[in-house]
Amino acid sequence: MNNIYHLTRKQQQLLDFIIENQDRFPQPPTLDELCFAMGLKSRGSLHKHIQELINAGYIEALNRKQRGVRLTAQYLEQNVSLAEPEQQGTPFVGAIAAGTPIEALENICYMNVPDEIKTDKPCYILQVKGDSMIDDGIFEGDWVIIEQQSHARNGQIVVALIDKTDATLKYIEQYPHETVLVPANKNMSPMRFHPQQVEIQGVLVGQMRSYK
Amino acid sequence: MNNIYHLTRKQQQLLDFIIENQDRFPQPPTLDELCFAMGLKSRGSLHKHIQELINAGYIEALNRKQRGVRLTAQYLEQNVSLAEPEQQGTPFVGAIAAGTPIEALENICYMNVPDEIKTDKPCYILQVKGDSMIDDGIFEGDWVIIEQQSHARNGQIVVALIDKTDATLKYIEQYPHETVLVPANKNMSPMRFHPQQVEIQGVLVGQMRSYK
DNA sequence: AATACTTGTTCTCTTTCTGTTCTTGATATA
DNA sequence: TATATCAAGAACAGAAAGAGAACAAGTATT
Numbered sequence: 001m002n003n004i005y006h007l008t009r010k011q012q013q014l015l016d017f018i019i020e021n022q023d024r025f026p027q028p029p030t031l032d033e034l035c036f037a038m039g040l041k042s043r044g045s046l047h048k049h050i051q052e053l054i055n056a057g058y059i060e061a062l063n064r065k066q067r068g069v070r071l072t073a074q075y076l077e078q079n080v081s082l083a084e085p086e087q088q089g090t091p092f093v094g095a096i097a098a099g100t101p102i103e104a105l106e107n108i109c110y111m112n113v114p115d116e117i118k119t120d121k122p123c124y125i126l127q128v129k130g131d132s133m134i135d136d137g138i139f140e141g142d143w144v145i146i147e148q149q150s151h152a153r154n155g156q157i158v159v160a161l162i163d164k165t166d167a168t169l170k171y172i173e174q175y176p177h178e179t180v181l182v183p184a185n186k187n188m189s190p191m192r193f194h195p196q197q198v199e200i201q202g203v204l205v206g207q208m209r210s211y212k
Numbered sequence: 213m214n215n216i217y218h219l220t221r222k223q224q225q226l227l228d229f230i231i232e233n234q235d236r237f238p239q240p241p242t243l244d245e246l247c248f249a250m251g252l253k254s255r256g257s258l259h260k261h262i263q264e265l266i267n268a269g270y271i272e273a274l275n276r277k278q279r280g281v282r283l284t285a286q287y288l289e290q291n292v293s294l295a296e297p298e299q300q301g302t303p304f305v306g307a308i309a310a311g312t313p314i315e316a317l318e319n320i321c322y323m324n325v326p327d328e329i330k331t332d333k334p335c336y337i338l339q340v341k342g343d344s345m346i347d348d349g350i351f352e353g354d355w356v357i358i359e360q361q362s363h364a365r366n367g368q369i370v371v372a373l374i375d376k377t378d379a380t381l382k383y384i385e386q387y388p389h390e391t392v393l394v395p396a397n398k399n400m401s402p403m404r405f406h407p408q409q410v411e412i413q414g415v416l417v418g419q420m421r422s423y424k
Numbered sequence: 425a426a427t428a429c430t431t432g433t434t435c436t437c438t439t440t441c442t443g444t445t446c447t448t449g450a451t452a453t454a
Numbered sequence: 455t456a457t458a459t460c461a462a463g464a465a466c467a468g469a470a471a472g473a474g475a476a477c478a479a480g481t482a483t484t
Contacts, residue, residue, distance in 0.1 A: 426483100428482085429482070432477105433478075434475105434476085435477095436473105436474090436476105437472105437474090439472080439473100441468105441470070442467100442468090442469075443469090444465105444466080444468095445464105445466080445467105446463100446465085448461100449460105449462085450462100451460075453458070
């Protein structure tokens, strides 16, 4: 599978198509099916491309076997290794303040957050406005890393959306008949809501601050 | 790829364009596509420039093959190696506590700290023991990112080595006849030293914490 | 097992696309 | 003025791509 083998446009296009649609076919497609799917009228034309992809090592030789168009094992390996380092980082989506909805950034940017302060699951970053969590060492301007999830355990710090309008970062205590959001600020009081009023948008997993 | 070939303005411009827009083309662009993208009307004009870039070693020779304009493998390598100088991350070297020297880790590990909480200059990471900076939101177990330097401005938070034995993280105030290290903890008092006793090992530029 | 059907393979022919070369003229640069 | 740089366009040759026919090997049906 040396890359001295340069694919032509159509060959690349065909390869992309096969890769993207490999799940769509319960079994590997016939040439005719592939033709139809790609808008070609002649198997012969397609076959030439297939042959080149075989030579290039992307798909297995089909040797007259029917429904033989399948990607090479080697290629699949190579492909996952290529696909992995696509991590562009954790999205920094906006600012969160007590009492107002999340201010979304017009253009999301991505930060390279170390694994130590995030999780394997989808995370996003918010910048903190206000000082409702100041006693816990979360200050105005800090970034918080939030794991996206819709439930939480009591005592966790969560991003909570209240009445579908106001987002806030608070400790959460959930009881059958009420949900309490507790700030970490001795000048502020816990807020009590009906459980239906509060929607959890994520759980705090990390925090960071710049002193520059 | 010797630079004895000095590129003309237009050639350089073309090269820059290709480099910047290589993601925009799903496949290497044809001369026509490049013409259109650059606002030219004639392939012939473009071709001469391409030819020079080939001679200069930036672009693969296309030898009548219709596989479009693609950058040389050598050039790409050289380019990424220039752009990303093997950043293995910021070294996490140990823990810092008030009153004892830095506990060095036996094997240093590296973290991928985002640019937002470090600087361009050499930085390292310490884990905080104790609560001498608790009023400033730096808690036990937090990581602090330190820019390595031997001087600081008054009011900055520094890693200070006292009498060449004890390292500590404190605010610093330097006067001609004494240096004061101020904790951010209302239960602790500022400590006063002769300037010779205190050696600055770095300045705080960032902090991060895990809630996992 | 014999049959018809499906599907992969090979071939030729044709059309379209794309890199290459030239010539001409315009504009800048020394 | 002389020179280098650049753009435009025409013309050409080779490459890429598609259509279709004919064949052969596999698969399904009876």
